[in-house]
Amino acid sequence: MQFLEEEAQEEQFLEITHEEEKGFECGICMDDLPVSDVAIVDYCDHALCRDCLRNYVVTQIAERKFPIPCPLCAATKTKDGGSEWITENLIQILGIPEAQFAIFEEMQLVMYSVPVRCPGCRRSVNIDRQEYEENAILACPLPGCNYGWCKNCQQAIVQNGPRHSCDGTNELDHLMTQQGWKRCPRCKTPIQKTSGCNHMTCRVPGCNTEFCYVCGHTPCQCGRRI
Structure with missing residues (x-):
């Protein structure tokens, strides 16, 4: 039995030696x-x-x-x-030399990421290229920051706020709903009532539309005196 094991080991050694040659x-x-x-x-x-x-x-x-x-x-x-x-x-x-490998890593990083400067913490960070191209809203991944902004208009994104719009339309609609503001039924200009009755007159030049601040119609359709 020992002879067979030694013979098998010798064949294995010869096979390895042959492969190396x-x-x-x-x-x-x-x-x-x-x-x-x-x-x-x-x-x-x-x-x-x-x-x-x-x-x-x-x-x-x-x-x-x-x-x-x-x-x-x-x-x-x-x-x-x-x-x-x-x-x-x-x-x-x-x-390869360390200097060349460092250049390779830099090129590799540029290939798969996009360098951006966070408007919040003012630090530079690399963001995955696919994530950058697919999303309009960016979030700083650096520790202690978590600042979010729109890459198109660079405006800050409010946490738990309204859906972002670069022209501010969604944010204004959200604010008007919170404050109870109304729009002129003709020119759609936002109007805030500060005091007095519900009878409103739009002060936009060329409009001057009169309407009820409660229901937004002229004449009033909500049954309240304006």
Whole structure:
């Protein structure tokens, strides 16, 4: 039994050694290299040597190109006309210099987020690009802020307030309802009664409509004296 186990271990060792001895041809320099030097691009599975791919990635970053396409896909143009991209995980495996990796992260951040300045706390923050494009109302995600504003008109959003409108229509309607204000039945100008009877006269030039402040009609239809 021990002899069989030792024989199996020896076969496994020989198999591993054989795999390590197998090489591959780099798609850029065309050299035959050991598999320990291989870097495989995700999705397209193109095999390149790490030195070639590292130099290529560093050059692409220096030229501020993002996302970084697979060099073989870009050269041969895949059937759909596109290219597979070099992922962040692969770039980390390649071990590019820290300065270049910092630039890569910055470009990646710009690709998927939008930098904005919160009008509330006056600090800059990056917001997810999809969220920014799909929503008109933004909320500052920074701790201790929670300020909300409209990205179109930059007005503040009142918590638990009326539905926002850039021209203030909804906010004014909400305020009029709270205060009991009325609108002129002709020109629709907001009118507030401060004292006196319910008989109102619109002071807007060219209007001068008379109406009942209670029911809004002329003559009064609510049965109250105006």
